[in-house]
Amino acid sequence: MNYNIDTLCVQGGYVPGNGDPVQLPITQSTTFRYTSAEDMGKLFDLEASGYFYSRLQNPTNDLVAEKICKLEGGTAAMLTASGQAATFYSVFNIAECGDHVVSCSAIYGGSYNLFANTMRKMGIEFTFVAPECSDEELEAAFRPNTKAVFGETISNPALVILDIERFAKAAHAHGVPLILDNTFATPINCRPFEWGADIVTHSTTKYMDGHAGALGGAIVDSGNFDWMAHADKFPGLTTADPSYHGIIYAEKFGKEGAFITKCTSQLMRDFGSIQAPQNAYYLNLGLESLHVRMRRHCENAQAVAEFLSSNDMVSWVSYCGLPGDRYYERARKYMPNGSCGVVSFGVKGGRKAAEVFMSNLKLAMLETHVADSRTSCLHPASTTHRQMNDEELIAAGVQPDQVRFSCGIESADDIIADIRQALEAAKGA
Numbered sequence: 001m002n003y004n005i006d007t008l009c010v011q012g013g014y015v016p017g018n019g020d021p022v023q024l025p026i027t028q029s030t031t032f033r034y035t036s037a038e039d040m041g042k043l044f045d046l047e048a049s050g051y052f053y054s055r056l057q058n059p060t061n062d063l064v065a066e067k068i069c070k071l072e073g074g075t076a077a078m079l080t081a082s083g084q085a086a087t088f089y090s091v092f093n094i095a096e097c098g099d100h101v102v103s104c105s106a107i108y109g110g111s112y113n114l115f116a117n118t119m120r121k122m123g124i125e126f127t128f129v130a131p132e133c134s135d136e137e138l139e140a141a142f143r144p145n146t147k148a149v150f151g152e153t154i155s156n157p158a159l160v161i162l163d164i165e166r167f168a169k170a171a172h173a174h175g176v177p178l179i180l181d182n183t184f185a186t187p188i189n190c191r192p193f194e195w196g197a198d199i200v201t202h203s204t205t206k207y208m209d210g211h212a213g214a215l216g217g218a219i220v221d222s223g224n225f226d227w228m229a230h231a232d233k234f235p236g237l238t239t240a241d242p243s244y245h246g247i248i249y250a251e252k253f254g255k256e257g258a259f260i261t262k263c264t265s266q267l268m269r270d271f272g273s274i275q276a277p278q279n280a281y282y283l284n285l286g287l288e289s290l291h292v293r294m295r296r297h298c299e300n301a302q303a304v305a306e307f308l309s310s311n312d313m314v315s316w317v318s319y320c321g322l323p324g325d326r327y328y329e330r331a332r333k334y335m336p337n338g339s340c341g342v343v344s345f346g347v348k349g350g351r352k353a354a355e356v357f358m359s360n361l362k363l364a365m366l367e368t369h370v371a372d373s374r375t376s377c378l379h380p381a382s383t384t385h386r387q388m389n390d391e392e393l394i395a396a397g398v399q400p401d402q403v404r405f406s407c408g409i410e411s412a413d414d415i416i417a418d419i420r421q422a423l424e425a426a427k428g429a
């Protein structure tokens with residue numbers, strides 16, 4: 001049956017059979033028994049699919065990954081221990097020492113650190129391009145050794161809506177895939193594969209889990225990118241893997257399965273950033289209500305953004321649901337039913353006033369987290385993005401006076417009343 005996305009949130013992935021438990025079983029086992037060495041040997045050669053050690057794969061995780069795969073409309077997916085692991089694996093699966101990646105500069109601070117510092121030490125170079133760069137600038141960012149283009153559908157915390165089709169076109173013109181982090185929009189509001197993205201990543205820690213309960217990440221493959229057509233660029237997928245008896249992933253698993261199979265059997269085997277099956281269970285519980293919660297997050301954010309834009313203590317508001325916002329039209333194209341629950345704004349009086357405002361909030365919690373059922377609030381310049389200098393901050397679309405306000409699913413009236421009294425308190429600060 002071809003279910004709607006709302007039904008897939010509830011019933012995708014695990015389907016209980018006759019007499020089976022209705023709720024997803026947690027396979028709390030590190031390893032799996034086989035009765036013949038031959039059967040087990042086939043698993044190690046990737047000749048048969050099955051489980052042997054939970055550092056690589058676990059049945060609970062795979063059922064939740066299957067649900068996320070269906071939500072995104074992909075062909076294969078895997079869970080990782082965190083969003084950071086998903087970002088790292090998605091790039092490192094196709095780029096190695098001596099390679100180069102083009103990344104949009106408006107991305108999560110953790111991804112920026114990973115790319116600009118840690119992966120650079122591994123010998124992978126990144127060129128950061130502004131989301132609204134000219135065609136010439138985008139073109140000039142590519143090199144012969146470029147292996148991927150990376151971006152975020154809605155950037156955290158700048159709330160830039162990426163022109164997905166434009167970045168996909170540029171990537172494909174250079175024979176490389178577009179990898180998009182779809183954490184903030186979730187597949188409920190945006191399905192990047194429909195606009196040309198090839199690989200999607202998630203920090204499931206955010207809306208997907210939705211309750212600040214479990215860290216996690218996911219990678220989904222659209223199955224659309226033809227690795228063999230660009231065989232010289234992706235030797236890891238198109239030539240023999242000596243660690244699996246000479247398997248060629250793109251030949252054996254095709255466009256649909258090569259990327260995730262390699263990522264699981266090499267990177268998960270060697271780095272082991274697997275999600276605990278217990279966390280996968282919590283994630284699945286969150287996914288069951290993702291469609292309902294996303295609607296409420298967006299309604300509340302719209303109400304908060306409208307309130308803020310008419311308040312004289314607020315210097316600017318960024319929310320793509322506001323007519324006149326610079327991303328209003330683009331959001332209507334890529335995410336017509338809503339974007340996310342996060343609103344950014346500046347408090348008049350700059351950094352100091354923003355701090356007084358934050359300290360006076362009662363319902364909204366000060367925390368680094370974002371995108372869960374509780375309303376929360378953060379000052380990026382002094383926390384998630386503090387490793388950046390002012391120039392890098394502005395390039396990432398973050399203002400020094402910026403407050404990132406993540407609307408939860410409480411009553412919009414209560415959230416607004418809280419903001420109103422905290423803004424009053426910040427007057428004259």
Ligand SMILES: *Cc1c(COP(=O)(O)O)cnc(C)c1O
Nearest residue numbers: 082083084108156183203205216
């Ligand atoms: C939080 C976040 C990440 C990192 O995810 P973790 O689960 O914290 O490792 C990556 N991308 C975006 C957009 C995020 O918001």
